[in-house]
Amino acid sequence: MSDDHKPRDLYYHDYQYNYPHPSSTSSSLNQTAPSVPESSSSHDHLQVGFDPMQLSFTDYLHGSLDYNSLERAFGLSCSSPEIFSSIDVGQNNKIGSTGNLVDSVGSGDIPATPNSSVSSSSTEAADDDSGKSKKDEQPKGNKPAKKKVDKRQREPRFAFMTKSEVDHLEDGYRWRKYGQKAVKNSVYPRSYYRCTTQKCTVKKRVERSFQDPSVVITTYEGQHNHQSPATLRGNAARLLAPSMLTSSPPVGPSFPHQELLLQMPSIKDNNRQGDQRNSIYPQNLTTSTLQQLHHHQQLPDYGLLQDMKAMQSV
DNA sequence: CGTATTTGACCGGCGC
Protein backbone atom coordinates (compact mmCIF):
# COMPACT_ATOMS: atom_id res chain seq x y z
CA MET A 1 0.00 0.00 0.00
CA SER A 2 1.19 3.06 0.42
CA ASP A 3 3.30 4.42 -1.86
CA ASP A 4 6.59 5.39 -1.08
CA HIS A 5 8.40 2.39 -0.45
CA LYS A 6 7.43 0.12 -3.08
CA PRO A 7 10.29 -1.83 -4.36
CA ARG A 8 9.43 -0.77 -7.76
CA ASP A 9 10.06 2.75 -6.89
CA LEU A 10 13.60 1.87 -6.68
CA TYR A 11 13.61 1.43 -10.32
CA TYR A 12 12.40 4.82 -10.83
CA HIS A 13 15.39 6.59 -9.76
CA ASP A 14 14.47 9.87 -8.48
CA TYR A 15 13.18 11.97 -11.13
CA GLN A 16 15.95 14.34 -11.06
CA TYR A 17 17.15 16.31 -13.88
CA ASN A 18 20.76 16.68 -13.51
CA TYR A 19 21.04 17.55 -17.03
CA PRO A 20 23.00 20.59 -17.67
CA HIS A 21 22.09 22.94 -20.28
CA PRO A 22 21.35 21.49 -23.58
CA SER A 23 23.77 23.59 -25.29
CA SER A 24 26.48 22.41 -23.08
CA THR A 25 26.04 18.87 -24.05
CA SER A 26 25.44 19.22 -27.62
CA SER A 27 27.30 17.23 -30.00
CA SER A 28 29.16 14.31 -29.06
CA LEU A 29 27.28 11.93 -30.94
CA ASN A 30 30.00 11.51 -33.34
CA GLN A 31 32.08 10.15 -30.69
CA THR A 32 29.80 7.33 -30.21
CA ALA A 33 29.76 6.25 -33.71
CA PRO A 34 33.37 5.51 -33.95
CA SER A 35 33.20 3.38 -30.99
CA VAL A 36 31.34 0.93 -32.93
CA PRO A 37 33.76 -1.79 -33.44
CA GLU A 38 34.71 -3.11 -36.72
CA SER A 39 31.29 -2.72 -37.98
CA SER A 40 31.44 -0.01 -40.38
CA SER A 41 34.56 -1.20 -41.77
CA SER A 42 33.89 -0.27 -45.20
CA HIS A 43 30.26 0.00 -45.42
CA ASP A 44 28.46 3.08 -45.07
CA HIS A 45 28.72 3.72 -41.54
CA LEU A 46 26.62 6.68 -41.25
CA GLN A 47 27.88 8.72 -38.55
CA VAL A 48 25.37 10.87 -37.25
CA GLY A 49 26.17 14.23 -36.37
CA PHE A 50 22.93 14.54 -34.86
CA ASP A 51 22.46 18.00 -33.77
CA PRO A 52 20.07 18.29 -30.96
CA MET A 53 19.53 21.83 -31.71
CA GLN A 54 18.10 20.92 -34.99
CA LEU A 55 16.29 17.87 -34.18
CA SER A 56 15.14 16.78 -30.88
CA PHE A 57 14.10 13.57 -29.43
CA THR A 58 10.62 14.58 -30.08
CA ASP A 59 11.34 14.98 -33.68
CA TYR A 60 12.30 11.45 -33.89
CA LEU A 61 9.06 10.56 -32.50
CA HIS A 62 7.38 12.51 -35.12
CA GLY A 63 9.66 11.03 -37.60
CA SER A 64 8.33 7.76 -36.57
CA LEU A 65 5.50 8.54 -38.78
CA ASP A 66 7.16 6.39 -41.21
CA TYR A 67 9.96 4.25 -40.11
CA ASN A 68 10.61 2.85 -43.45
CA SER A 69 11.09 6.13 -45.01
CA LEU A 70 13.36 7.17 -42.31
CA GLU A 71 15.27 4.12 -42.79
CA ARG A 72 15.57 4.82 -46.39
CA ALA A 73 16.46 8.36 -45.91
CA PHE A 74 19.16 7.50 -43.54
CA GLY A 75 20.48 5.12 -45.96
CA LEU A 76 20.33 2.47 -43.52
CA SER A 77 21.41 -0.54 -45.00
CA CYS A 78 24.51 -1.08 -43.42
CA SER A 79 25.82 -1.28 -40.27
CA SER A 80 27.25 -2.41 -37.22
CA PRO A 81 26.49 -5.93 -36.60
CA GLU A 82 27.16 -5.76 -33.03
CA ILE A 83 24.82 -3.19 -31.98
CA PHE A 84 22.33 -4.35 -34.32
CA SER A 85 22.41 -7.89 -33.63
CA SER A 86 21.59 -7.19 -30.14
CA ILE A 87 19.16 -4.50 -30.71
CA ASP A 88 17.62 -6.01 -33.64
CA VAL A 89 14.20 -7.00 -32.85
CA GLY A 90 14.13 -8.91 -35.93
CA GLN A 91 13.64 -12.25 -34.51
CA ASN A 92 10.66 -12.88 -32.51
CA ASN A 93 12.19 -11.11 -29.74
CA LYS A 94 11.82 -7.81 -28.54
CA ILE A 95 14.29 -5.28 -27.90
CA GLY A 96 14.01 -6.76 -24.61
CA SER A 97 17.45 -8.06 -24.90
CA THR A 98 18.23 -5.22 -22.78
CA GLY A 99 21.30 -6.72 -21.54
CA ASN A 100 22.90 -7.03 -24.84
CA LEU A 101 21.52 -3.96 -26.16
CA VAL A 102 22.90 -1.90 -23.50
CA ASP A 103 25.99 -3.76 -23.42
CA SER A 104 26.79 -2.67 -26.84
CA VAL A 105 26.25 0.84 -26.08
CA GLY A 106 27.10 1.01 -22.52
CA SER A 107 30.33 -0.68 -22.99
CA GLY A 108 31.91 1.63 -25.31
CA ASP A 109 29.53 3.62 -27.27
CA ILE A 110 28.29 5.72 -24.57
CA PRO A 111 30.58 8.23 -23.26
CA ALA A 112 30.65 7.99 -19.60
CA THR A 113 29.56 11.48 -19.40
CA PRO A 114 27.19 11.65 -16.55
CA ASN A 115 25.61 14.74 -17.70
CA SER A 116 25.16 14.04 -21.25
CA SER A 117 22.73 11.58 -22.42
CA VAL A 118 23.10 9.45 -25.37
CA SER A 119 20.63 7.25 -26.90
CA SER A 120 20.33 5.02 -29.75
CA SER A 121 17.34 3.72 -31.40
CA SER A 122 16.16 1.19 -33.75
CA THR A 123 13.10 0.61 -35.70
CA GLU A 124 11.34 -2.47 -36.47
CA ALA A 125 9.67 -3.25 -39.61
CA ALA A 126 6.01 -3.38 -39.47
CA ASP A 127 6.41 -6.94 -40.17
CA ASP A 128 6.86 -7.79 -36.72
CA ASP A 129 6.51 -11.36 -35.97
CA SER A 130 6.02 -11.62 -32.36
CA GLY A 131 2.48 -11.89 -33.23
CA LYS A 132 1.53 -11.09 -29.78
CA SER A 133 -1.37 -9.34 -31.15
CA LYS A 134 -3.81 -11.16 -29.08
CA LYS A 135 -6.69 -8.91 -28.56
CA ASP A 136 -6.82 -5.39 -29.56
CA GLU A 137 -10.03 -4.23 -28.24
CA GLN A 138 -12.02 -7.16 -27.31
CA PRO A 139 -12.50 -7.83 -23.70
CA LYS A 140 -10.67 -10.83 -22.61
CA GLY A 141 -13.13 -11.84 -20.05
CA ASN A 142 -15.83 -12.55 -22.50
CA LYS A 143 -15.70 -14.69 -25.48
CA PRO A 144 -14.28 -12.52 -28.10
CA ALA A 145 -16.22 -12.77 -31.25
CA LYS A 146 -13.18 -12.48 -33.32
CA LYS A 147 -10.16 -14.31 -32.33
CA LYS A 148 -7.14 -13.60 -34.24
CA VAL A 149 -8.15 -11.51 -37.06
CA ASP A 150 -5.38 -9.10 -36.81
CA LYS A 151 -2.99 -11.74 -35.99
CA ARG A 152 0.18 -10.08 -36.80
CA GLN A 153 -0.85 -6.60 -37.28
CA ARG A 154 1.95 -5.17 -35.28
CA GLU A 155 2.90 -1.61 -35.75
CA PRO A 156 6.41 -0.69 -36.58
CA ARG A 157 8.56 -0.09 -33.63
CA PHE A 158 11.13 2.46 -32.95
CA ALA A 159 13.43 2.06 -30.04
CA PHE A 160 15.54 4.62 -28.33
CA MET A 161 18.27 4.08 -25.91
CA THR A 162 18.61 7.06 -23.76
CA LYS A 163 20.98 7.81 -21.07
CA SER A 164 18.74 9.45 -18.65
CA GLU A 165 17.82 9.59 -15.06
CA VAL A 166 14.19 9.61 -15.79
CA ASP A 167 12.49 6.56 -17.06
CA HIS A 168 9.64 8.15 -18.71
CA LEU A 169 10.94 10.77 -21.03
CA GLU A 170 8.75 13.60 -21.96
CA ASP A 171 8.13 13.56 -25.63
CA GLY A 172 5.25 15.89 -25.91
CA TYR A 173 2.56 13.28 -25.88
CA ARG A 174 0.39 12.16 -23.07
CA TRP A 175 0.78 8.58 -21.99
CA ARG A 176 -1.18 6.37 -19.73
CA LYS A 177 0.59 3.51 -18.11
CA TYR A 178 -1.32 0.30 -18.51
CA GLY A 179 1.06 -2.28 -17.30
CA GLN A 180 4.38 -3.20 -15.93
CA LYS A 181 6.19 -6.46 -16.13
CA ALA A 182 9.40 -7.84 -14.91
CA VAL A 183 11.72 -8.59 -17.73
CA LYS A 184 13.54 -11.81 -17.92
CA ASN A 185 17.06 -10.66 -18.23
CA SER A 186 16.79 -7.60 -16.23
CA VAL A 187 16.18 -6.66 -12.70
CA TYR A 188 14.32 -3.63 -13.89
CA PRO A 189 10.71 -3.84 -14.87
CA ARG A 190 9.35 -2.79 -18.19
CA SER A 191 6.54 -0.32 -18.24
CA TYR A 192 3.87 -0.19 -20.87
CA TYR A 193 2.30 3.07 -21.91
CA ARG A 194 -0.40 3.94 -24.32
CA CYS A 195 -1.09 7.28 -25.89
CA THR A 196 -4.05 8.79 -24.10
CA THR A 197 -5.41 10.39 -27.19
CA GLN A 198 -8.63 8.76 -28.06
CA LYS A 199 -8.06 7.27 -31.43
CA CYS A 200 -4.36 7.04 -31.16
CA THR A 201 -3.09 3.53 -30.75
CA VAL A 202 0.52 4.31 -30.22
CA LYS A 203 2.16 2.43 -27.45
CA LYS A 204 5.50 2.59 -25.89
CA ARG A 205 7.55 0.49 -23.61
CA VAL A 206 10.07 1.82 -21.23
CA GLU A 207 12.67 -0.17 -19.51
CA ARG A 208 15.95 0.47 -17.88
CA SER A 209 19.02 -1.39 -18.74
CA PHE A 210 20.04 -3.56 -15.92
CA GLN A 211 23.61 -3.39 -16.92
CA ASP A 212 23.67 0.29 -17.12
CA PRO A 213 20.88 1.71 -15.05
CA SER A 214 21.53 5.06 -16.50
CA VAL A 215 20.30 3.87 -19.82
CA VAL A 216 16.64 3.86 -20.56
CA ILE A 217 15.28 1.98 -23.49
CA THR A 218 12.12 3.36 -24.91
CA THR A 219 10.33 1.52 -27.64
CA TYR A 220 7.58 3.21 -29.55
CA GLU A 221 5.08 1.20 -31.42
CA GLY A 222 2.72 2.67 -33.91
CA GLN A 223 2.28 6.10 -35.24
CA HIS A 224 0.50 9.01 -33.73
CA ASN A 225 -2.39 10.10 -35.80
CA HIS A 226 -2.61 13.42 -34.13
CA GLN A 227 -0.47 16.25 -33.08
CA SER A 228 1.22 16.15 -29.82
CA PRO A 229 -0.35 18.25 -27.15
CA ALA A 230 2.87 20.09 -26.93
CA THR A 231 2.79 20.91 -30.56
CA LEU A 232 -0.54 22.46 -30.21
CA ARG A 233 0.81 24.76 -27.66
CA GLY A 234 3.88 25.81 -29.47
CA ASN A 235 6.17 24.32 -31.94
CA ALA A 236 9.68 25.40 -31.75
CA ALA A 237 9.79 25.75 -28.08
CA ARG A 238 8.44 22.35 -27.63
CA LEU A 239 11.22 20.83 -29.51
CA LEU A 240 13.70 22.21 -27.21
CA ALA A 241 11.92 21.63 -24.05
CA PRO A 242 8.88 19.56 -24.51
CA SER A 243 8.13 19.07 -20.94
CA MET A 244 8.00 22.71 -20.33
CA LEU A 245 5.17 23.06 -22.64
CA THR A 246 3.30 20.07 -21.71
CA SER A 247 0.85 21.11 -19.22
CA SER A 248 0.17 17.69 -18.17
CA PRO A 249 2.80 15.83 -16.43
CA PRO A 250 4.39 17.63 -13.63
CA VAL A 251 7.71 16.76 -14.81
CA GLY A 252 10.85 18.57 -14.22
CA PRO A 253 11.99 21.71 -15.76
CA SER A 254 12.93 20.40 -19.02
CA PHE A 255 13.49 17.43 -21.09
CA PRO A 256 16.85 16.07 -20.49
CA HIS A 257 18.67 16.99 -23.49
CA GLN A 258 19.89 14.06 -25.28
CA GLU A 259 21.77 13.17 -28.25
CA LEU A 260 20.53 10.32 -30.15
CA LEU A 261 22.35 7.61 -31.72
CA LEU A 262 19.76 6.49 -34.03
CA GLN A 263 19.71 2.96 -35.12
CA MET A 264 17.33 1.75 -37.63
CA PRO A 265 17.00 -1.86 -37.37
CA SER A 266 16.72 -3.85 -40.29
CA ILE A 267 13.47 -4.69 -41.57
CA LYS A 268 14.36 -7.70 -39.80
CA ASP A 269 14.50 -10.80 -41.69
CA ASN A 270 15.05 -10.67 -45.32
CA ASN A 271 18.54 -11.50 -45.81
CA ARG A 272 20.32 -10.29 -42.93
CA GLN A 273 21.28 -13.16 -40.84
CA GLY A 274 23.89 -11.85 -38.63
CA ASP A 275 25.68 -10.46 -41.49
CA GLN A 276 26.39 -6.95 -41.54
CA ARG A 277 23.68 -5.02 -42.86
CA ASN A 278 21.76 -3.67 -40.16
CA SER A 279 22.35 -0.87 -38.02
CA ILE A 280 23.51 2.45 -38.59
CA TYR A 281 24.34 5.75 -37.56
CA PRO A 282 22.10 7.99 -39.35
CA GLN A 283 23.42 10.85 -41.10
CA ASN A 284 22.56 14.25 -40.12
CA LEU A 285 18.96 14.26 -39.70
CA THR A 286 18.25 17.60 -41.02
CA THR A 287 15.20 19.37 -41.97
CA SER A 288 15.75 18.56 -45.50
CA THR A 289 15.90 14.98 -44.71
CA LEU A 290 12.65 15.08 -42.98
CA GLN A 291 11.15 17.10 -45.67
CA GLN A 292 12.18 14.49 -48.04
CA LEU A 293 10.54 11.89 -46.03
CA HIS A 294 7.59 13.98 -45.74
CA HIS A 295 7.43 14.45 -49.36
CA HIS A 296 8.06 10.94 -50.36
CA GLN A 297 5.65 9.54 -48.00
CA GLN A 298 3.22 12.27 -48.31
CA LEU A 299 2.86 12.16 -44.71
CA PRO A 300 0.27 14.21 -43.11
CA ASP A 301 1.61 17.34 -41.81
CA TYR A 302 1.19 16.76 -38.19
CA GLY A 303 3.12 19.87 -37.77
CA LEU A 304 6.33 18.15 -38.30
CA LEU A 305 7.55 20.40 -40.99
CA GLN A 306 6.30 23.36 -39.25
CA ASP A 307 8.25 22.34 -36.30
CA MET A 308 11.30 21.90 -38.30
CA LYS A 309 10.92 25.19 -39.95
CA ALA A 310 10.31 26.81 -36.72
CA MET A 311 13.46 25.35 -35.45
CA GLN A 312 15.39 26.66 -38.29
CA SER A 313 14.08 30.05 -37.79
CA VAL A 314 15.10 29.97 -34.27
C1' DC B 1 -15.11 12.97 -7.98
C1' DG B 2 -12.44 12.17 -11.94
C1' DT B 3 -8.22 10.53 -13.62
C1' DA B 4 -3.93 8.06 -13.46
C1' DT B 5 -1.26 4.28 -11.59
C1' DT B 6 -0.58 -0.18 -9.56
C1' DT B 7 -0.72 -4.95 -9.76
C1' DG B 8 -2.22 -9.69 -10.22
C1' DA B 9 -4.48 -12.46 -13.53
C1' DC B 10 -5.15 -13.86 -18.01
C1' DC B 11 -4.11 -14.73 -22.88
C1' DG B 12 -1.53 -16.34 -26.60
C1' DG B 13 2.84 -17.34 -29.03
C1' DC B 14 6.94 -19.90 -28.98
C1' DG B 15 10.45 -23.22 -27.74
C1' DC B 16 11.40 -27.57 -25.85
Next chain:
DNA sequence: GCGCCGGTCAAATACG
Protein backbone atom coordinates in the same frame (compact mmCIF):
# COMPACT_ATOMS: atom_id res chain seq x y z
C1' DG C 1 1.55 -31.02 -24.73
C1' DC C 2 3.67 -28.17 -21.36
C1' DG C 3 5.91 -24.44 -19.49
C1' DC C 4 7.89 -19.94 -20.08
C1' DC C 5 7.43 -15.35 -21.09
C1' DG C 6 5.84 -11.01 -23.07
C1' DG C 7 1.93 -8.18 -23.46
C1' DT C 8 -2.66 -6.57 -21.98
C1' DC C 9 -6.71 -6.14 -19.15
C1' DA C 10 -9.21 -4.46 -15.45
C1' DA C 11 -10.26 -4.02 -10.55
C1' DA C 12 -8.34 -1.76 -6.81
C1' DT C 13 -5.96 2.01 -5.17
C1' DA C 14 -3.77 6.50 -5.04
C1' DC C 15 -3.75 11.17 -6.07
C1' DG C 16 -5.10 15.98 -7.27
